[in-house]
Amino acid sequence: DAKTTQPTSMDCAEGRAANLPCNHSTISGNEYVYWYRQIHSQGPQYIIHGLKNNETNEMASLIITEDRKSSTLILPHATLRDTAVYYCIVRVANDNYGQNFVFGPGTRLSVLP
Amino acid sequence: DVKVTQSSRYLVKRTGEKVFLECVQDMDHENMFWYRQDPGLGLRLIYFSYDVKMKEKGDIPEGYSVSREKKERFSLILESASTNQTSMYLCASTSYSGGYQPQHFGDGTRLSIL
Numbered sequence: 001d002a003k004t005t006q007p008t009s010m011d012c013a014e015g016r017a018a019n020l021p022c023n024h025s026t027i028s029g030n031e032y033v034y035w036y037r038q039i040h041s042q043g044p045q046y047i048i049h050g051l052k053n054n055e056t057n058e059m060a061s062l063i064i065t066e067d068r069k070s071s072t073l074i075l076p077h078a079t080l081r082d083t084a085v086y087y088c089i090v091r092v093a094n095d096n097y098g099q100n101f102v103f104g105p106g107t108r109l110s111v112l113p
Numbered sequence: 114d115v116k117v118t119q120s121s122r123y124l125v126k127r128t129g130e131k132v133f134l135e136c137v138q139d140m141d142h143e144n145m146f147w148y149r150q151d152p153g154l155g156l157r158l159i160y161f162s163y164d165v166k167m168k169e170k171g172d173i174p175e176g177y178s179v180s181r182e183k184k185e186r187f188s189l190i191l192e193s194a195s196t197n198q199t200s201m202y203l204c205a206s207t208s209y210s211g212g213y214q215p216q217h218f219g220d221g222t223r224l225s226i227l
Binding site for chain 2: 036041043044102104105
């Protein structure tokens, strides 16, 4: 069973905020939410992760609902270079060897000029 | 910034050859991983290592082996390459810090077996 559900694709106008949703209704209390993206022919790039509080870094903001059943990745001012497949992943925090990163199909974000 | 470097971006080999894929990370991470990525199948874990000379099988280890002689370097070996091993291979690393640190990936090696 998939742990996360994301829209298959989204479009966003250049310069506008891109809001990418992720549903993780079966998330447990010790699971983190991670976001990655993959630009064509490159490896996945880590963006941000969080447990229950909202997080922000130089790339994006992560908004996690109070019940933790869904989250939204926000790219505040999308550029053409943000065109990529975005992956939302949940993983248990005590996975000490880090082997349980499971990438689903993700959301293909197209930033349009 | 974490840097994970894979030795080749593109590689073409022949069936039956022994193939070595090299990966180096510069952040003193304990854990390193090898994945393959195929259309429609996502990332699948081949092997991982949590320390020098230690290795653990992932979900699809058949036909592969690994070597970790130094902390910064993790090698994937295709003992006798076959056409069904044509794929994008991704190396990743992460620190051992409570188990919640993200993995950081290299840019991948696109391997074609003819």
